[in-house]
Amino acid sequence: MTDAKKQQGSKLSEAEAIERAKQGDAAAFEALYSLHKRRVYSLCLRMTANTAAAEDLTQEAFLQLFRKIGTFRGESAFSTWLHRMAVNVVLMQLRKKNLPIVPLEENIETEEEAPRKEPGAEDPRLAGSIDRMQLQRSISALPPGYRMIFLLHDVEGYEHNEIAEMVGCSIGNSKSQLHKARMKLREILRASRAEKATKP
Amino acid sequence: MTCEEFERVLPELGSRHSIEQEEHLKSCSACSDLVADLNAISQQARHLQGSEEPSPWVWNSIEVALRQEGLVRQPPQEHPLLHPPRLSWKLRWLVPAAAVFLVVLGVLMHQRGVGPARIAQPAGVETADLHHPNQAEVMAGDDLQLLDTVGSRMPSMRAAYEENLRAVNAYIQDAEQSAHSDPNDEVAQQYLRNAYEQKAMVYEMALDRSLP
Numbered sequence: 001m002t003d004a005k006k007q008q009g010s011k012l013s014e015a016e017a018i019e020r021a022k023q024g025d026a027a028a029f030e031a032l033y034s035l036h037k038r039r040v041y042s043l044c045l046r047m048t049a050n051t052a053a054a055e056d057l058t059q060e061a062f063l064q065l066f067r068k069i070g071t072f073r074g075e076s077a078f079s080t081w082l083h084r085m086a087v088n089v090v091l092m093q094l095r096k097k098n099l100p101i102v103p104l105e106e107n108i109e110t111e112e113e114a115p116r117k118e119p120g121a122e123d124p125r126l127a128g129s130i131d132r133m134q135l136q137r138s139i140s141a142l143p144p145g146y147r148m149i150f151l152l153h154d155v156e157g158y159e160h161n162e163i164a165e166m167v168g169c170s171i172g173n174s175k176s177q178l179h180k181a182r183m184k185l186r187e188i189l190r191a192s193r194a195e196k197a198t199k200p
Numbered sequence: 201m202t203c204e205e206f207e208r209v210l211p212e213l214g215s216r217h218s219i220e221q222e223e224h225l226k227s228c229s230a231c232s233d234l235v236a237d238l239n240a241i242s243q244q245a246r247h248l249q250g251s252e253e254p255s256p257w258v259w260n261s262i263e264v265a266l267r268q269e270g271l272v273r274q275p276p277q278e279h280p281l282l283h284p285p286r287l288s289w290k291l292r293w294l295v296p297a298a299a300v301f302l303v304v305l306g307v308l309m310h311q312r313g314v315g316p317a318r319i320a321q322p323a324g325v326e327t328a329d330l331h332h333p334n335q336a337e338v339m340a341g342d343d344l345q346l347l348d349t350v351g352s353r354m355p356s357m358r359a360a361y362e363e364n365l366r367a368v369n370a371y372i373q374d375a376e377q378s379a380h381s382d383p384n385d386e387v388a389q390q391y392l393r394n395a396y397e398q399k400a401m402v403y404e405m406a407l408d409r410s411l412p
Contacts, residue, residue, distance in 0.1 A: 024273030029266060033259055039250035041258070046248070055258050062262050066271055126237040130244045132251070139248075154245035179211035182238045189241070 014078055021069050029066055036079065037062075040086045046151050047090045049140045057093060061086040083156065087166055094144070126189055138188040146181035153178050206231050256367045260398050267401075343369070350406050361406050368399045 012020065012031045020028035040061055045054035065082055072081060139147060148167065152158045153174070158166070160174040167174075201224040209221070217225065225232045266272045343365050351358035375395040378388040 024271060026263070026266070026272045029272065030259070030263075033262065037254055037258070038252065041254040042248065042250050042252040045252050055254055058254050058258050059261050059265075063265055066262075066266060067269070125233050126240050130240055132244070132247060135241070135244050136248065139245075150245070154242045155248050157246070157249070175211050182241050185241050186234075186237050 018069065018072060018074075018078060021066065022072075032065075033062055036082055039079075039083065043083070043086055043151065043156060044090055046136075046139060046155065047094070047148060053093075057086075057090055060093075061089040064089060084166070087152065087156075091167060094148075126186065126193075129193060130189060134189065134192060135185070138185050138192070141188055142181055142184055146177055146184060149174055149177040150181035150185070154182075203228060203231055210235075257371060257398075260368070260371075264398065264401060346403060346406055357406075361402070364402050365399075368395065368402055371395045372399065 012028060014032070014035060017028040017031040017035075021032055037058070041054060041058045044057040044061070045051065048054050048057065061082075065085055068085075072078065139150065142150065149163060152163045152166070153160070160171045160178075163169075163174045164171045169177075201220050203224075206221060206224050206228070213221070225235060263272075347358055347362055347365070350361050372392070372395040375388065375392040379385065379392045382388060
């Protein structure tokens with residue numbers, strides 16, 4: 001690669017990089033990877049809770065993207081296209097391993113999962129006391145089905161209708177699982193805070 | 201509205217609440233705490249998007265796969281007349297030679313370092329062999345020579361290749377450690393072979409790109 005090309009490569013806009021990648025330009029592939037690697041990898045890592053698996057999935061997602069980049073016509077944003085592909089790669093992998101994507105039951109709320117009230121218990125709110133590491137640990141402790149919906153909605157920002165389509169469940173189920181996931185996280189975070197408070 | 205009724209509609213609630221729900225939240229601290237906590241979790245979760253960085257090997261593997269699948273096309277030679285043909289002929293043989301050398305070296309080290317025959321040997325001997333000073337010097341010398349070659353043709357690329365070499369050398373070191381900690385681990389041995397193949401590829405790319 002020439003100096004000029006390398007310089008151009010580092011300054012490529014996403015649209016230029018896409019067009020060049022369609023022509024097989026190595027620098028363009030690298031530019032697209034650099035732009036989106038963190039989001040794709042973070043998604044894979046949280047969904048699998050395993051670094052090696054997340055790296056394999058990230059690689060697979062980008063390879064699929066680059067193989068199909070010639071078919072990208074720009075009807076949707078490139079990032080939407082890519083992230084949807086990454087989600088599909090992860091879901092496919094989870095299905096292959098027979099891991100639960102969404103619990104089978106629809107809107108069945110057990111007593112254990114229902115919001116619990118503890119009259120008289122004076123617990124300060126969580127707001128302001130949740131740090132990133134704590135939340136990450138709590139998310140990885142979630143059951144896989146809850147974790148998936150929570151990540152897609154609250155971390156990645158997908159709407160319930162998009163999630164329902166991606167994972168193959170009803171919109172109601174997606175909302176219900178998200179609520180249960182948040183409730184479970186609240187429970188874990190409060191327990192962790194209580195544990196910290198009792199430590200000398 | 202009772203707490204039970206509020207909890208039943210909570211999964212369906214968005215950011216806007218009905219007048220009835222608002223009134224309940226004002227009068228019930230348990231439900232308002234619950235809503236505040238769930239909102240805090242949701243808001244904090246958004247900050248997790250894109251917060252992790254994959255290791256450099258992910259891109260290395262993607263690049264190797266792209267080349268193997270023929271998705272990357274070599275750019276046309278832009279100024280062939282600017283490069284003296286004698287020099288290019290002198291250096292061109294280095295491309296396959298370096299690749300072959302590295303693959304052979306990798307195979308030799310793999311056979312010596314992680315083969316079943318090594319299992320019974322004491323750890324001290326193993327370490328001494330693995331980090332044989334001459335071998336290490338040969339590798340470092342080769343790396344420096346490659347960087348000099350790249351630097352003399354395309355000075356701006358030198359830093360990038362130096363970084364790549366450093367990364368791939370660290371990968372080799374990690375792979376060697378894994379392979380040595382469990383010589384029967386097939387995956388670790390595969391990683392080691394991959395590490396050497398990646399280094400061979402860095403050499404091939406560097407010399408290929410830096411030559412006219």
